Amino acid sequence: MLELKDVDFVRDGKLLLSGVSLTVGEGERWALLGPNGAGKSTMLGLCGAVTHPTRGTVEILGKRLGTVDIRTLRESIGHVNPRHPLRSPLSIVDVVLTGLTGTIERMPRWEPTAAQTERALELIDLLGISSLAHSPWTTLSQGERGRALIARALIADPRLLLLDEPSTGLDVAAREQLLETLDHIHTTHPHLAWLLVTHHLEELPTCTTHAALLREGQILAAGPVDDVITTPLISTTFNHPIKITHRAGRWTATAGARTALE
Incomplete structure (x- = not known):
């Protein structure tokens, strides 16, 4: 890949x-x-x-x-960038559909097919923001925007x-x-x-x-x-002693002893 x-x-x-x-x-x-x-x-x-x-x-x-x-x-290639530069009040549906054109705004004179719009709504539902499908981008929280951008990245398969x-x-x-x-x-x-x-x-x-x-x-x-997210390797990467804990599939980092870098 x-x-x-x-x-x-x-x-x-x-x-x-x-x-x-x-x-x-x-x-x-x-x-x-x-x-x-x-x-x-x-x-x-x-x-x-x-x-x-x-x-x-x-x-x-x-x-x-x-x-x-x-x-x-x-x-x-789907690209999710939380600093997405959109400033206009496009709805979430329209934001997701811009993933098909690779543009920030809706392209002039471009209209999605019914199947494309249905796919956008399916992804919005998958991301758990179906109640906001027609809400303007400018009113969304950062978390809601993040999920909308993932749907935008996925729409082009x-x-x-x-x-x-x-x-x-x-x-x-x-x-x-x-x-x-x-x-x-x-x-x-x-x-x-x-x-x-x-x-x-x-x-x-x-x-x-x-x-x-x-x-x-x-x-x-x-x-x-x-093999990679370990106390010695993370400590070396960040040039600071860091203790790594892995529990229930999630990682945490806390200050470690100086020997972590030795």
Whole structure:
């Protein structure tokens, strides 16, 4: 579904990613973790065919960047960004339908088919916000917007889903609702692969299968989640002693002893 091989990325003369390699298979649900400035958003831009590597190769859904029409490729990638720049009072239904056109606003003179509208309503119901289907975007809470954006990402039936810090701005209750939603999507879309970017372990859904740790533009570890989210590796990634606890499928991080880094 996704393969980065020996990728470097340079912007304005600064090396932001160095020698990054990662392979994501069908149905795998990856967490990309690292401190601020580690290169997570830069890496997500490559995975979403938004940017191209300076060196190395990126293959998305079997297509190599630089040899494929990226506009067509992006149609098979769902992208959830909580900083969605919509400012007009579109209804949730219309927001979800913009996922078919890849635009922020409804395209002029474009009308969805009855089947497309029905599909949008089905996804809105799946995300648990059917009572708000016709509410304007401008009146929604951050949590409601987050679930609407996931429905928007899913309407085009993507094979790859990218979630860029989807819990940004959410209170505890809204975060838990979002994580329950992601776990539910795993059951309804079992073949969907995703990459979720965060720097908070508490924001990972229980269905997470793999993790990659990024620090200063380099992958420190990648693989099955239980092998990667450990006290020693997380402490090294964040350059601070952190004790990891895993209970009922969820992770928590607390201050650890200094020996965690030794």
